[in-house]
Amino acid sequence: MITLTHYLVLSSILFTIGLIGIVRRKNLLMLFFSTEILLNAVNIGFAAVSKSFGDMTGQMFAFFIIAVAASEVAVGLGLLVLWYKRKSTIDLDSMQSMRG
Amino acid sequence: MMEKYIYITLFSPLIGSLFAAIFGDKKKKLITGVFASLMLLVSAFSSIYLMLHVSAEQTYHVKLMDWISAGGLNIPFGFVVDQVSVIMMVTVTFVSAMIHIYSIGYMDHDESFNRFFVYLSLFVFSMLILVMSDNFLGLFIGWEGVGLCSWLLIGFWYHKDSASWAANEAFIMNRVADLGMLIGIFLIYWNTGSLEYDAVFAKAATLPHHTLILIGAFLFIGAMGKSAQFPFHTWLADAMEGPTPVSALIHAATMVTAGVFLVIRSNAVFSMIPSVSLFVASLGAFVAVFAASMALVHNDLKKIIAYSTLSQLGYMFVAAGLGAYWIALFHLMTHAFFKSVLFLGAGNVMHAMDDELNIKKMGGLGEKMKWTMIIMTIASLALSGIYPFAGFFSKDKILEVAFSSHAYILWALLWIGAGMTAFYSFRLVMLVFFGEERYKRYGFHPHEASALMLWAMAPLALFATIGGFFEGGFHEFVTEFLPNFEAEIEPHFMSYILMVITLGVALSGILYAVYKYSTGGFSKEAEEYPVYKLLFNQYYIPQFYDKCIVKPYMSISTFLWQKVDVAIVDTIVDAIARVLYTSGDKARVMQSGNLSKMLRLMVFGLLVLLLLVVIFYPAK
Numbered sequence: 001m002i003t004l005t006h007y008l009v010l011s012s013i014l015f016t017i018g019l020i021g022i023v024r025r026k027n028l029l030m031l032f033f034s035t036e037i038l039l040n041a042v043n044i045g046f047a048a049v050s051k052s053f054g055d056m057t058g059q060m061f062a063f064f065i066i067a068v069a070a071s072e073v074a075v076g077l078g079l080l081v082l083w084y085k086r087k088s089t090i091d092l093d094s095m096q097s098m099r100g
Numbered sequence: 101m102m103e104k105y106i107y108i109t110l111f112s113p114l115i116g117s118l119f120a121a122i123f124g125d126k127k128k129k130l131i132t133g134v135f136a137s138l139m140l141l142v143s144a145f146s147s148i149y150l151m152l153h154v155s156a157e158q159t160y161h162v163k164l165m166d167w168i169s170a171g172g173l174n175i176p177f178g179f180v181v182d183q184v185s186v187i188m189m190v191t192v193t194f195v196s197a198m199i200h201i202y203s204i205g206y207m208d209h210d211e212s213f214n215r216f217f218v219y220l221s222l223f224v225f226s227m228l229i230l231v232m233s234d235n236f237l238g239l240f241i242g243w244e245g246v247g248l249c250s251w252l253l254i255g256f257w258y259h260k261d262s263a264s265w266a267a268n269e270a271f272i273m274n275r276v277a278d279l280g281m282l283i284g285i286f287l288i289y290w291n292t293g294s295l296e297y298d299a300v301f302a303k304a305a306t307l308p309h310h311t312l313i314l315i316g317a318f319l320f321i322g323a324m325g326k327s328a329q330f331p332f333h334t335w336l337a338d339a340m341e342g343p344t345p346v347s348a349l350i351h352a353a354t355m356v357t358a359g360v361f362l363v364i365r366s367n368a369v370f371s372m373i374p375s376v377s378l379f380v381a382s383l384g385a386f387v388a389v390f391a392a393s394m395a396l397v398h399n400d401l402k403k404i405i406a407y408s409t410l411s412q413l414g415y416m417f418v419a420a421g422l423g424a425y426w427i428a429l430f431h432l433m434t435h436a437f438f439k440s441v442l443f444l445g446a447g448n449v450m451h452a453m454d455d456e457l458n459i460k461k462m463g464g465l466g467e468k469m470k471w472t473m474i475i476m477t478i479a480s481l482a483l484s485g486i487y488p489f490a491g492f493f494s495k496d497k498i499l500e501v502a503f504s505s506h507a508y509i510l511w512a513l514l515w516i517g518a519g520m521t522a523f524y525s526f527r528l529v530m531l532v533f534f535g536e537e538r539y540k541r542y543g544f545h546p547h548e549a550s551a552l553m554l555w556a557m558a559p560l561a562l563f564a565t566i567g568g569f570f571e572g573g574f575h576e577f578v579t580e581f582l583p584n585f586e587a588e589i590e591p592h593f594m595s596y597i598l599m600v601i602t603l604g605v606a607l608s609g610i611l612y613a614v615y616k617y618s619t620g621g622f623s624k625e626a627e628e629y630p631v632y633k634l635l636f637n638q639y640y641i642p643q644f645y646d647k648c649i650v651k652p653y654m655s656i657s658t659f660l661w662q663k664v665d666v667a668i669v670d671t672i673v674d675a676i677a678r679v680l681y682t683s684g685d686k687a688r689v690m691q692s693g694n695l696s697k698m699l700r701l702m703v704f705g706l707l708v709l710l711l712l713v714v715i716f717y718p719a720k
Contacts, residue, residue: 092695
C-alpha cells in the first residue's frame with residue numbers, strides 16, 4: 001500500500017537532489033535541470049497532499065507551477081543561448097561582469 | 101469697519117519689512133528705506149485714527165483666525181485695541197516712524213542699508229503684536245520677536261566681535277528672564293484654563309492668594325529681563341554696539357518698555373498682590389538710583405543715555421508698583437519722546453565725530469552743530485524734569501505718587517535720582533557741546549547732520565517739549581480702562597512744596613553740572629576716589645557676572661563637552677558606527693558576484709531558517 005508518506009518521502013528526495021544540483025553544478029544548463037527537479041518535487045508533494053485530503057487546490061497549484069516553470073525555462077534558455085553566443089561558455093564562474 | 105485700521109496698523113510695518121527683504125543682500129537702494137518709512141507713517145496715522153475712535157463705550161476686539169485649537173486649549177489670534185494698547189500703538193509707531201526716517205540719513209553710507217530696514221520694520225511689527233495681542237501667548241510671540249530683532253540689530257555689524265558679543269549677551273540674558281515669563285504663562289493657564297486677558301483677569305479674583313503671588317512674581321521676572329532691571333541690566337548698556345537708531349528704537353519704543361507694558365496690562369493681577377507690587381516699586385526705586393549713579397561718571401556718550409533709560413524705567417516701575425498704572429504709562433510715553441531724541445542726537449554727534457563715543461574727546465561741538473545742540477538740550481531738560489518740558493509732568497507725578505503712598509524711602513530715592521539725572525544729563529551736554537574744543541586735538545572735523553535727520557528729530561523734540569500738557573486728556577482717556585490713581589497729599593500746599601523741592605534738586609543738578617564743567621570739570625584726583633572707580637566699573641557687576649556666572653558656566657560646559665560628550669557619548673556612538681562599518685567590511689566579500697557562490701549561500705540560509713522553524717516551532 002502506497003500512502004501519503006511515501007509520496008512525501010519521494011518529494012523530499014527529489015528536492016534534496018535538486019538542491020544538491022544547485023549547489024554543486026557550475027553549468028548553467030545543469031542548473032536549469034536542477035531547478036526543474038526542485039519544482040517537480042514540490043508538484044508531487046502538492047498533488048499527493050491534494051489527493052489525500054480530497055482538496056483540489058493543491059492540484060491547481062501544481063498546474064500553476066508547471067505553467068510558470070515552462071515560461072521560466074523559455075526565458076532562461078533564451079538568455080542562455082544569447083550568453084553562449086557572446087561568450088562561448090555557459091560556465092557560472094564566467095558570469096561576474098556585474099561584480100562591484 | 102475699524103477692523104481695517106487695526107490690520108493696517110499692524111501689518112504695514114511687516115509689509116515694509118518684507119519689501120526691504122526682497123533687496124536684502126543687494127546694494128543700497130533708497131526705495132527700501134523710503135518705502136519702509138512710508139509704511140511706518142501709514143501705521144502711525146492709522147493708529148492715531150484708532151485712538152480718536154476708542155472711547156469708554158467703544159473698544160475694538162478682533163479675531164484674525166483660530167490659532168491653536170487642541171483639546172481644551174483654544175487660543176485665537178486676536179487683537180485688542182483699548183485705551184492702553186492704543187496709547188502704546190501710537191507711541192511705538194510714531195516714534196518708530198521718525199526713527200525710520202532718521203535712519204535713511206544715518207545709514208546712508210552703510211552697505212547693508214536694505215537689510216537694516218528689514219530688521220527695523222520687523223522690530224516694530226513684533227512690538228505691535230506684543231502690545232495689540234488679546235492673550236498672553238500672542239504677547240509672548242511679540243515678546244520673543246522683539247528679542248530676536250534686538251539680537252539681529254544689536255549684532256547688525258556682526259563682523260565686529262564686540263557687536264556680536266553684545267547681541268548674544270542681550271539675547272541670552274533675555275532668554276533667562278523669559279523662562280520666568282513662560283512659567284508665569286503656564287501658571288496662568290493651569291489656574292484659569294485660559295490665556296485671554298479678559299477671561300484671565302475675570303478669574304484672577306477667585307484664585308488663591310499664593311497662586312497670584314507666584315503668577316505675578318514670574319511675570320515680573322520676564323518684565324525685569326526685557327526692561328533690563330537689576331540684576332538683568334548689563335545687556336542694555338552693552339547693546340549700544342548696534343547702530344544708534346537701533347538704540348533709540350530699543351530704548352524709546354520697541355523693547356525695554358515691554359516689561360512696563362506687561363505690568364500695566366496685568367494690573368488686575370498686580371493690584372491684588374501688594375507684596376509683589378511693593379517689590380516692583382522698591383526694585384524700581386533702587387534701579388532708578390543705581391543706574392543714575394553709574395551714568396554720573398561714564399565717558400561713553402551712548403552708555404550714559406542707556407543708563408538713564410534704566411533709571412527712567414525704574415521710575416516707571418515705581419509708579420506701576422504703587423498702583424499708579426496710568427502714570428507709569430504716561431512716563432513711558434513722555435520718556436519715549438525725549439529718549440529717542442537723545443539717542444538720535446547722539447547719532448548726529450557720532451556721525452560728526454566719526455563714531456567716536458568718548459565725550460572727553462568732544463567739547464565745543466555746539467558751534468558746529470547748532471540744531472543738534474538745541475534739540476539735545478531740550479531733550480535733556482525734559483529728561484531732567486524741568487518745567488514746562490514733558491519729563492517734568494510725568495516724573496513729578498511719580499514722586500507725588502510715592503509721597504502720597506507714604507513710601508517716603510522710595511520718594512527720597514527717586515528724589516536723589518532726579519538730582520543725579522539732571523547732573524549727568526547736563527554733564528553730557530556740557531562735555532559734548534560746550535567748553536574747550538577738545539576734538540581738535542584728536543583731529544576730528546565735525547559737521548552738522550543732514551537736514552533730513554534733523555527734521556525727523558523735530559516732531560519728537562516737539563513732543564518732548566509740549567507732551568506734558570496732554571496730561572489731563574491722557575489721564576481721562578487712560579483711566580477709562582486702567583484703575584484711577586489720584587495722588588492726594590494733605591495738606592494740599594504740600595504738593596506744591598514737593599514740586600518745588602523736586603524742581604529744586606533737578607535745577608541744582610543742572611546748575612552744578614554747568615558750573616563745574618564750564619570751569620574745567622573735576623580734577624584728575626577725583627578719578628582716583630574709590631567711589632569713582634566703583635561707579636566707573638559699574639559696581640563691578642559685569643566683572644562679577646563674568647567671574648561668578650560666565651566663567652564657572654564655561655568650565656562646566658568645557659567639562660561636559662570634553663569629559664561627557666567627547667569621552668562618553670561620542671565614544672559610544674563611534675563604537676556603534678565602527679562595529680557596523682567593520683562588519684560591513686568583513687561581509688562585503690560575500691558579494692563576489694559569483695552566481696554559484698550566491699546560490700550556495702541562499703541554500704545555506706534556507707537551511708538555517710528551516711532549522712530555526714524546527715527549533716522554535718511552538719509546542720502543541
